[in-house]
Amino acid sequence: MPLEVSVLQAALQLRGRGVDEAHGFLLAKEMRHGRRARRLTAYGTLYKALDRLERAGYLASRWEDPDIAARDGRPRRRFYRVTLEGEGALARAIADERDEALPRSAAVQPS
Amino acid sequence: MNGSPAAGLVRGWVRLYTSGLPPKLRDARRDEVDDDLWCEHEEAAEAGRSRRALGADLVLRLLFGIPADVSWRLSSGGRAPEPNLVRTPSMGARAVGASAIIAVLGFGFLGVLTSTLGPDMGTTGGSSTHIGMVVGVIVVCCIAFLVAALGLALLYQDRVGPLGGFGALVMTLGALTVIGAGFAAPLFVGSAMLMVDLARVGVVSRLVPIVHVATAILFISGVTSGQDTIDPGGLRNWLSAVSFTSWMLTWGAIGVSLIRGVRKAQAPSA
Numbered sequence: 001m002p003l004e005v006s007v008l009q010a011a012l013q014l015r016g017r018g019v020d021e022a023h024g025f026l027l028a029k030e031m032r033h034g035r036r037a038r039r040l041t042a043y044g045t046l047y048k049a050l051d052r053l054e055r056a057g058y059l060a061s062r063w064e065d066p067d068i069a070a071r072d073g074r075p076r077r078r079f080y081r082v083t084l085e086g087e088g089a090l091a092r093a094i095a096d097e098r099d100e101a102l103p104r105s106a107a108v109q110p111s
Numbered sequence: 112m113n114g115s116p117a118a119g120l121v122r123g124w125v126r127l128y129t130s131g132l133p134p135k136l137r138d139a140r141r142d143e144v145d146d147d148l149w150c151e152h153e154e155a156a157e158a159g160r161s162r163r164a165l166g167a168d169l170v171l172r173l174l175f176g177i178p179a180d181v182s183w184r185l186s187s188g189g190r191a192p193e194p195n196l197v198r199t200p201s202m203g204a205r206a207v208g209a210s211a212i213i214a215v216l217g218f219g220f221l222g223v224l225t226s227t228l229g230p231d232m233g234t235t236g237g238s239s240t241h242i243g244m245v246v247g248v249i250v251v252c253c254i255a256f257l258v259a260a261l262g263l264a265l266l267y268q269d270r271v272g273p274l275g276g277f278g279a280l281v282m283t284l285g286a287l288t289v290i291g292a293g294f295a296a297p298l299f300v301g302s303a304m305l306m307v308d309l310a311r312v313g314v315v316s317r318l319v320p321i322v323h324v325a326t327a328i329l330f331i332s333g334v335t336s337g338q339d340t341i342d343p344g345g346l347r348n349w350l351s352a353v354s355f356t357s358w359m360l361t362w363g364a365i366g367v368s369l370i371r372g373v374r375k376a377q378a379p380s381a
Contacts, residue, residue: 025150044176075145
């Protein structure tokens with residue numbers, strides 16, 4: 001599923017830059033430059049995907065300490081991190097995508 | 112911008128589609144979107160984006176996500192799940208349930224007696240044995256209803272409001288007026304009040320107060336029009352018979368349910 005893949009990829013890209021846990025807006029921002037960004041980062045699409053990924057065990061989440069949010073004068077924040085299962089699922093999804101793409105690209109290659 | 116019309120629109124939509132969900136799920140989604148709006152506002156302020164551009168972005172993020180919001184809402188359940196209810200057996204509940212059943216069986220027995228011996232057997236045409244039996248059954252039934260009404264209000268005293276409490280008292284008074292004066296209107300009116308309140312707090316089905324209110328209205332309209340006797344050919348009397356039978360059956364069902372135990376919320380497991 002491209003949306004879930006995009007979310008996991010965004011989370012892992014952030015992790016690569018030292019952000020182990022990311023909240024919804026940060027993930028949306030990371031995904032903004034990708035394909036179909038407008039649709040993928042819509043509130044409903046994004047948070048539904050996060051919910052589904054967490055229920056599947058590919059993401060884990062935690063709510064931050066409410067004192068921190070209160071001190072910063074903003075709403076409380078939910079942080080997501082990719083689990084080992086999520087990493088494995090993303091690797092499989094990318095491999096599957098590559099396998100599907102290969103025959104198509106082979107079909108247009110001159111023999 | 113965080114308090115802009117566009118942000119308000121997003122919040123309003125989130126409130127709308129999360130209303131009726133379990134509080135934890137509802138608040139989680141509302142807080143997440145609220146934080147998202149806050150972050151977007153902060154970023155726009157830092158980048159010097161215009162309010163109009165930001166507003167357009169928020170509205171587009173809202174609009175593109177509506178199908179997903181609706182689908183998420185549908186998959187999250189149309190209503191908040193009931194608390195984990197367990198039946199708690201208690202002597203009090205069983206006694207109240209038994210009283211309701213005794214009252215219903217007594218009235219049923221009276222109905223059989225009336226149809227066997229004729230409607231006047233308790234007054235003019237019956238022997239003293241029959242009259243004594245009818246009066247005795249009526250007294251037992253009324254006392255049983257009295258106990259059932261008061262007991263039901265006491266069992267759910269933490270949830271029953273003034274309407275239910277007053278209804279139980281009116282029903283008690285009705286049971287006494289039946290014994291003393293043969294006047295049953297307060298019994299039906301009090302029962303209707305009690306059931307409306309019990310349905311409000313989810314103790315009985317919403318169908319129960321409809322039956323009880325209809326019975327009370329039919330009974331009072333029959334009394335006020337002077338047609339409180341059974342006329343098998345009349346439509347209203349036919350309706351009254353159906354309504355009264357349903358009234359009795361609901362009391363019977365409540366009695367059986369109470370004997371099985373009072374439904375109480377189970378403490379969540381750790």
